[in-house]
Amino acid sequence: MEQDAKIYQDLSKVLVSSEEIHQAVKALGKKITADYQGKEPMLVGILKGAVVFYADLIREIDLPLKTDFMVVSSYGRSTETTGVVKIIKDLSCSLNGVDVLIVEDIVDSGITLNYLKNMLQDRGAASIKIATLLDKPARRRVNLKADYSCFEIPDEFVVGYGLDYDEKYRNLPLIGVLSPKIYGGED
Secondary structure (H helix, E strand, C coil): CCCCCHHHHCEEEEEECHHHHHHHHHHHHHHHHHHCCCCCCEEEEEECCCHHHHHHHHCCCCCCCEEEEEEEECCCCCCCCCCCCEEEECCCCCCCCCEEEEEEEEECCCHHHHHHHHHHHHCCCCEEEEEEEEECHHHCCCCCCCCEEEEECCCCCEEECCECECCECCCCCCEEEECHHHHCCCC
16 A cells, blocks of 8 residues: 555554564564463454454464454444443353453553453453553553553554544554544644
């Protein structure tokens, strides 16, 4: 994708390049491989946003693993969480005694992941950890920390590499800050 394509014109700046993402995901895969030696973790991808990160990450983990997906929502079409977590698609297998690694695109308020972590723990998982591409601690509303994180970012509205605004921009190969004029924010 050419950097002068229309989709790039909606960004106010590039926050993380595709090369920086590639290197961070590779390093994270090595860390997870080392930490889960002797185990067969289940990686639970949170759709839709984490799909690009998830696909790249599982190819960097050198272990037998299981995969599944969930679709959850707490944002709707807004840029702010509603605080109400809805499970739209649940897991298709039991978690009894399973080491679960939730793979998410971004930890923002932490509300959704806190809810999911508690829910999956109640289902009998042996352990639950969180891996995220982006961590935005300035927006945290609950006491939650990702176990694995590629980048800590400032409180800006970001898109790309799976993250969207109104279902657009997921296909950007980098993380960019969306211009406030696009989503009705300040200029």
